[in-house]
Amino acid sequence: MSGNPSRLAVDTCTAPADSGRYAPGILNRRSLSIVPERRCRPAAAPDVGGTSHRRCREAETLTSSPEAGSPEKGSGVPEGRYGTRRTGRGGRWPAWLATALVLVLGIALSALAYRNLGSAPIDGKASRFDIRDEDSVHITLEVRRDDPSRPAECVVRSRGVSGKEAGRKEVYIPPGETTTYRETVLTTSEAPVTGEVFGCSYDVPNYLRDRTRPSG
Incomplete structure (x- = not known):
């Protein structure tokens, strides 16, 4: 994967101006690192209590590490959901086995024809x-x-x-x-x-x- 992390806006919240807390973000999972980036702008009007609020937008950067097991680019579908693509020709019968079955079937048909159409004992x-x-x-x-x-x-x-x-x-x-x-x-x-x-x-x-x- 490329070194620059992709940015994805995941939540919009309203927080008090004097609050230093960030809005809730996405929980960390195994190989995902969440880096919140704070972007705030003043609210259009104060609330009833006269306290100034700011509307904050949390933009969080999701960084995927190699342990995540993400599929390579161009794979089309995630491996975790659809499994890996089967390769090779293991499902086909070997040529010698098919030949042996044909020979056995031919001998059986010949014996049956001789019994039904040949001279009676x-x-x-x-x-x-x-x-x-x-x-x-x-x-x-x-x-x-x-x-x-x-x-x-x-x-x-x-x-x-x-x-x-x-x-x-x-x-x-x-x-x-x-x-x-x-x-x-x-x-x-x-x-x-x-x-x-x-x-x-x-x-x-x-x-x-x-x-x-x-x-x-």
Whole structure:
């Protein structure tokens, strides 16, 4: 800051002529030094008691010291009220972290697409079906799986002349070859017109496993 203190008129008072006291000024604070400067002029007329008064104007000099923590010229705003301005780019993510996140996201999307659009681990279809009578159909299943050592189950069904489902059955597929053929007879509630495989899975229920075990 410059060496010349800035002057600021802060108060106007009326004091008796014979009084040597100054009018009240601003209280001193930490780094502010107040130097009152007395400027007086005679009052326009005496008061009722005949005592001459003078109207005094107190001009006080405010001197700011380095301890006040005043902001430098051109800073725009006081630091004590708005804080210091942040510098640097600490808020941005590092480039390597952003790259790693992109790679992980790409791998996850690829795995999801392969699972939904890739070939199924097990698949089955009806290679043929024969309608034996008005309440049964003979179905031959063709099952392909990626792990022939695991047992599987397939669900077969038939539709009647009305177009509605007329019967459904679970078929156990024991461990064997990659491509396995299995035959079954499905009983229907009305005259069947089709025989088909609804789906296959490695999730074999326990009751189906127990049903196919040989009795000892």
